[in-house]
């Protein structure tokens with residue numbers, strides 16, 4: 001007995017405004033990145049079958065989660081500690097290959113090895129109540145009716161660009177990190193990089209290398225803090241606790257870098273010594289040819305590169321009204337406080353490759369208990385190892 005007994009599902013509605021047929025499953029997983037695959041692995045270990053017991057839906061064209069979209073110059077060597085998925089090592093990867101390729105190949109092998117049978121491309125457009133305690137997962141490619149949902153949709157689909165006055169008047173090129181493909185296309189250009197996270201630092205280093213941009217300027221809201229990442233377990237735990245505390249209150253997850261600071265790697269120290277990481281405060285507005293600060297200073301640039309992060313891709317959950325007044329979804333561990341049938345994995349404190357693994361295991365344990373009628377199970381706790389991966393992102 002695996003705790004996931006089969007359940008009859010109501011007959012699909014036939015006519016006039018009634019929802020169409022939905023395939024019954026015990027658990028639906030939306031997203032096949034690190035978090036979704038980890039969850040699927042633990043669902044299998046709990047005795048569920050891919051297809052009839054659980055289904056994994058993903059709208060990307062191939063395996064790899066968001067990694068398949070990462071810019072080609074982000075080689076495996078440049079990624080910060082990509083953690084293997086549970087049950088299968090990630091070894092011997094060529095450090096000079098793009099992370100996009102390394103991770104996509106690894107995920108493909110993983111899906112085959114554990115027979116996870118990911119449905120793609122399936123774009124989930126809405127999740128709503130389905131009666132009888134079930135959730136209806138709707139997509140352009142069909143619908144599923146599940147007793148529980150593991151949402152693992154990451155953030156890549158929701159790049160965030162803050163608004164600054166005059167932004168629409170800029171005559172140069174504006175792009176977000178998500179659209180960056182490499183430094184070569186910025187040759188001869190003055191590029192303004194906006195944002196204080198790890199992506200901004202990585203892009204500045206690439207653009208500042210030979211063959212990159214003619215000039216770079218870096219602006220951030222707060223002065224960046226670089227720190228040696230050799231921290232203690234206790235310190236690590238306290239930082240993860242801070243991130244967890246926000247989601248527990250229903251506030252949007254905070255960037256981990258805002259709590260930990262940026263990793264002062266050798267490459268970063270070298271870039272600092274070469275003046276590539278000199279930072280200016282945030283400008284007040286965008287002009288047709290650049291930006292202007294509140295004190296009257298102006299700067300002409302050709303390109304504004306917004307390395308301003310991502311938000312959780314949760315729009316398809318809107319019909320369930322999970323958001324709190326603070327703008328986030330309140331979760332305990334991975335479980336949505338308002339609806340214990342739903343777990344958010346890879347969200348907030350579990351938004352790293354190692355955190356996503358852990359979240360998958362915790363969520364499946366709780367869902368198993370829920371479907372078994374044993375309540376919600378134990379909560380996830382972070383640790384310093386998890387923090388290390390998160391701090392790197």
Ligand SMILES: Cc1cc2nc3c(=O)[nH]c(=O)nc-3n(C[C@H](O)[C@H](O)[C@H](O)COP(=O)(O)OP(=O)(O)OC[C@H]3O[C@@H](n4cnc5c(N)ncnc54)[C@H](O)[C@@H]3O)c2cc1C
Pocket residue numbers: 030031032033034035036057058059060064065066067070078079080081082083122123124125152153154155156157199313316345346347350351352353354356389390392393
């Ligand atoms: C530039 C960058 C570099 C990073 N480097 C590192 C690193 O070195 N080490 C590290 O540990 N972490 C790193 N991270 C963070 C890490 O990538 C993530 O925390 C982790 O891989 C995310 O896994 P995930 O499964 O939560 O999300 P994702 O990998 O984003 O997977 C989500 C999946 O959900 C699918 N999806 C989304 N919406 C829908 C929908 N409506 N319907 C169907 N499918 C949907 C997407 O197609 C995607 O396949 C980095 C992040 C970024 C942005």
